Amino acid sequence: MKILTYHELDEKETLIPLMDQAFRWIFTPEQLERNIKKDARLRGTPVGYAAVEGSRVVGFVGVMDLRTRNLEGETEPVGGVWGVATLPSHVKRKIATNLMKKAHEYFREKGYRFAFLCTSRVIVAYALYRKFGYIDAASFPSAYKLVTKPKGKHKTKHVAGKKTASLDWNKILEIYNKFSIGKTGLVIRDKQYLEMVRKREHLRSTNFIVLEDGYAVFKKNRGILEVVEIAANSKETTKKLLAMLEAKAKTVICDRMVLDSITFDVYKALGYHVERESHDLIMAAPLENVEFEQVYGDKFHMTNLDLF
């Protein structure tokens, strides 16, 4: 069995069964190639390390270059691990362990002080990550509310899905940059990044509500409204945005990543069912003699738009 980088793979389509078995994720090599070109976090990286048997990929660990903000307010480049998977027929043979070692070698070569990954506490991979020194960096607090509407009054006018021409990224970035002052973590963004995640999440301008001092991004599926991101620079604006979102929801409104404590308190005050802990989380491993707390404190921030 050999270890190759993604770029060195002859038969990239053998990633399909591997990724589908692990994540229910099917893609064509062309789609993956397009995503890599569009994503600054993957461009210019090895993309990932693959364990190859014959010409078949039996294990994979993805790598990306991420930019975080540290407590000093500086940009702290770090490694990101994604797409960790071993074929069910090949598990428990240290394949993921060896691929994780390669990923960390890459990050150390780049001079990164930390590696990050998103996972769940309730899957076997969690033990694998703990062995590599990953610690729980942040849980994802959540908020839920059952929306009750007077009978017969819950029909909202369907607005034909507009394209994205009217999205004012400058305004959105201005609000977000103000909102993220004093926060550490995955808070460094530009227009290209936003456009890339908008496409990845299939968001249109109708999925955004932009006010003077705050905005919300949401998705609707069978009456359930999922808050993708909410960034508001006053409690009043957060409340106003939530009232507008509630008017659009038919059954339940939920936000699964409320890392901002002010937003969390607003949800609580408005009677949402809130949970501070989550199965899903972001983990961080120091790659040199440094501690997560020292570098990021307790203000680490990210939203659904920053998941990787």
Ligand SMILES: CC(C)(COP(=O)(O)OP(=O)(O)OC[C@H]1O[C@@H](n2cnc3c(N)ncnc32)[C@H](O)[C@@H]1OP(=O)(O)O)[C@@H](O)C(=O)NCCC(=O)NCCS
């Ligand atoms: C997680 C996964 C990648 C592990 O791959 P693997 O090649 O079997 O991993 P390794 O053999 O290197 O195992 C490393 C450690 O992981 C843990 N582990 C792996 N499989 C395990 C299992 N079935 N039960 C309990 N622990 C397990 C153990 O701690 C193991 O260390 P040990 O061998 O010293 O006990 C694989 O099970 C998988 O593809 N799972 C589905 C996809 C997934 O959950 N990916 C992670 C998303 S964040």
